[in-house]
Amino acid sequence: MSPYIALSDDIKKLLRRHINKEQLHIIIIFGKNKKQPTNSLSKKDFDFFSQFPFVSIIYVPNLHAKYYGNDSESVVTSMNLLESSINKNIEFGCYFSHKSNIPSLVPEDANVYDYAHRIVEHKANNVIYIKRPCFTYDANNYNRNKYIGSYILYNQYNDRGEYENKVQFTDFPPQLEYADNNNKYIYCGFCIRCCKEIHFDINQPYCPKCKTDWEKDEEKELRYEEYDHFTGEPSCGNTCKKYPILKRNFKKANDIFGPFELNKNDNY
Ligand SMILES: [Zn+2]
Known part of the structure; x- marks a missing residue:
């Protein structure tokens, strides 16, 4: 979550390690530049994120917060996801962890994570891009679920940066089930x-x-x-x-x- 995003080669290299993890949901929230949102997330960076198998990209016009987190760790910080911020600015942040053995830190990470998800699910957001992994499900043996690819369920990224608020993040399921007929997939x-x-x-x-x-x-x-x-x-x-x-x-x-x-x- 960062109002402005401009990926450096180093950040891309770190992220690219996860490109084959079809169960890893990457949620990108960007904001600002109301007149031209593509100045906050360029076509090049959008294309980079959209290669991943399980992605949600959301535009929140009045976003000012910067938050980077996964299921167990997070940083709330002043730093935008910009190469110039990393290289030139003095930034400050707070690190939270579920892994920490200091009990007082544990609920804080969950609180921060929950608050970030409330922002993700807010009705006023503009959902830009939703891509979901699709699996086959064997009714008798769930260990044989097989990843067969990902489908783009929604994409309104455009160079003009004119976005609409027609759908909600919560309209989309986390995963899809492969359908062996004319419909390529169904919701699981x-x-x-x-x-x-x-x-x-x-x-x-x-x-x-x-x-x-x-x-x-x-x-x-x-x-x-x-x-x-x-x-x-x-x-x-x-x-x-x-x-x-x-x-x-x-x-x-x-x-x-x-x-x-x-x-x-x-x-x-
Ligand atoms: Zn069960």
């Missing part, structure tokens, strides 16, 4: 117990392992689960085998995978 589903990506099937919303556990459970019909089968978001005990999709997501799931019967249930 999620296990309602462990959130693992699986084949979307409203009648079978568990991964193979959780399905086995569920079948052995004597009170299985009473079990409520923690995730939504369609979006993978936490359902806080409001989904189950019979009602695997939250009420608020049902229409969209039905548009994509339906039609299926809407079961009226207060637990949606």
Whole structure:
């Protein structure tokens, strides 16, 4: 997350190490230059990022924050992702880590990460580019999921820098499932117990392992689960085998995978 981005060869070299990691989601947030956003992210740098298999690029016009983080470490800093900032400026930053054994540092990294994700998901953003990896899912053995390539689901980057706010980051699934027919891909589903990506099937919303556990459970019909089968978001005990999709997501799931019967249930 940096208002201005101009990649140096050194930064590109570091990033390029991850170019074959189809499970690594790279999220780029840039901002400023309202009259000409391409001055904040050039075509050349856009093309560089768009080569990666799992990418989201978002333009936030009033972004002033600079944040660089992964799942376990982050830096909140004054430094833009510019070669000139790295070489010429005096910059300052705070480093946070989940890995740290100093307990007071641990929740701070999570707080910073959550705040960064709130910015990513904000409705006023302009989503510029979304590319998602696509896998085959074997219904009986999830260890054999195979990466078959990535699809660009959305791209509105243009040289004029005229961007629209038509879609939201949360409209897009994290992964796709390969469809062996005219549709090249479909959205995958999620296990309602462990959130693992699986084949979307409203009648079978568990991964193979959780399905086995569920079948052995004597009170299985009473079990409520923690995730939504369609979006993978936490359902806080409001989904189950019979009602695997939250009420608020049902229409969209039905548009994509339906039609299926809407079961009226207060637990949606
Ligand atoms: Zn599961």
